[in-house]
């Protein structure tokens with residue numbers, strides 16, 4: 001059944017990390033329409049093609065509507081009993097590290113919170129990781145190395161207030177379209193504003209750029225190291241800031257200078273291009289450097305992040321209007337997951353799993369029987385452990401790793417051979433569902449109830465306006481029901497997402513001296529009614545705000561203090577004069593000495609291509625599809641933009657290989673092969689091909705691009721290198 005009519009509900013788009021506010025209207029006949037929420041400070045009424053087509057994606061075709069066991073319809077009690085029994089038996093026989101959860105940036109914060117609590121505090125393993133590992137783990141690691149905590153310093157207004165916006169490894173026009181619209185509007189108002197795009201490919205974002213640097217894949221560390229060396233010779237260096245608020249500058253500069261002589265070969269750029277970029281950075285005070293998957297999805301992703309942050313620290317351009325490094329998160333709730341510890345190497349409320357005091361505090365707060373005492377398996381390691389039998393029971397929630405993981409065919413084999421696999425999803429026929437012993441129907445967008453956090457730390461509500469279809473249930477409820485059957489009912493007796501959110505806030509405040517300055521009780525004791533009324537807000541919010549917020553990092557007892565006065569509350573320049581919160585305006589960071597760290601990073605590029613595989617494959621998104629297309633493919637409008645899987649190929653490469661436009665081509669790597677259609681375009685540089693990530697076996701045979709990608713990961717963050725794969729190409 002579908003909704004009762006007449007409702008007009010404010011909610012949040014479920015796709016990218018921009019986190020746009022949406023108003024969903026349900027007519028009396030049940031017809032749903034959506035429009036941008038003009039009052040939401042992330043989008044002020046704007047929506048992109050995907051957001052505006054949301055109403056076309058909510059039908060029930062293909063939905064998973066009731067639990068299944070081995071392909072037969074089962075009741076909830078039978079399915080939940082089986083999941084709890086299998087997990088309990090596996091833990092009893094093989095220990096807690098023999099089980100794992102692989103979750104998703106599509107989950108709401110409340111879902112994430114209970115999944116993390118169950119795994120780390122009650123099962124006693126940290127084997128919970130997420131598809132956000134594929135998205136922003138290198139940013140998390142880079143933030144923690146530089147700032148002492150995983151903090152995005154800036155806000156969206158900074159992009160509008162900057163005089164120079166650098167977009168590196170980001171096709172903002174297609175991947176964060178509403179932010180692109182905001183940037184384009186700001187540039188139109190202030191034509192002197194400069195935009196620099198750093199991307200091997202001349203993506204659609206280049207149309208807005210004053211300068212496009214077609215960098216060699218993975219040349220970013222060399223480029224930003226060279227920039228640091230250049231800044232050190234220039235008047236732009238902020239000696240006072242470096243002395244008072246940072247450490248490690250000399251070592252970082254020495255490492256930066258080491259590769260200066262090779263910068264042209266390492267970056268693939270001309271001397272003139274490099275100098276022009278360095279000059280505009282040096283001479284522009286208000287600089288924001290945005291980075292996304294082109295930076296993160298690399299075997300040197302964390303180093304790239306720190307090479308960028310180093311340049312902002314060297315100039316003191318951080319935490320002030322129009323200045324700072326800015327990580328653009330890919331998923332709607334990658335940030336919310338981070339806040340509640342939904343990564344294998346984090347605890348909860350930004351506390352550290354390696355820190356015994358943090359572990360003791362979280363265990364005591366949860367009144368938990370155990371607490372994970374070491375990091376769990378990150379995504380790639382997790383599926384390797386499934387493959388070799390160390391993990392024997394796996395619960396996958398809201399994600400499709402058979403398509404999205406690197407070495408996707410090996411991941412498919414691992415899941416197929418795993419003794420017990422549970423999949424919670426909204427769709428019945430995903431590539432991963434095919435291997436599940438138990439399928440659990442989850443609620444989808446428009447049915448779910450909870451919160452998400454976007455790239456600028458803004459928490460927004462996703463509110464339901466559709467009835468739950470079939471027997472589908474909220475993810476948080478499914479997890480709590482399993483926890484209860486495993487004997488942990490008291491700790492998981494939540495009756496609503498509001499209660500979970502309140503506990504998350506209370507944990508953030510627990511023994512947290514900084515919380516005094518933030519009327520944290522307002523959230524920790526949040527009623528269901530207040531939760532339902534929550535307006536979008538950024539954390540941390542000051543005590544004077546209507547809804548005081550949890551303080552995520554703070555003066556935990558006995559630790560290096562932060563001074564809340566370092567959080568600068570400023571008037572935003574955007575419409576609505578929203579009060580925005582930037583971090584580090586006064587240079588107080590979260591390391592114990594309150595200083596930021598320069599990180600010495602080496603500029604090296606691992607040569608992956610060879611005679612057999614002479615081209616570099618780059619993977620990414622297209623404008624009108626989301627992830628593995630389970631929702632967006634339902635919209636004919638969205639599917640008409642680019643209807644088939646394709647490979648962008650440079651005209652000279654195509655001519656050399658005898659490939660004609662629109663012909664089928666075979667792309668091969670040591671890990672697999674795919675068939676896609678050739679799209680010959682000068683936007684693609686010579687020697688490289690681009691293939692979108694979205695198509696699965698469900699929508700096109702032999703087009704799962706991640707089957708070509710090896711399981712190479714960044715050694716610090718564990719994020720896979722999805723942007724730099726050696727392949728060969730031939731006409732089919």
Ligand code: SF4
Pocket residue numbers: 013014015016017018019020043046047048049050051052176177178179
């Ligand atoms: Fe949704 Fe992102 Fe588009 Fe906004 S920009 S409408 S959040 S997909």
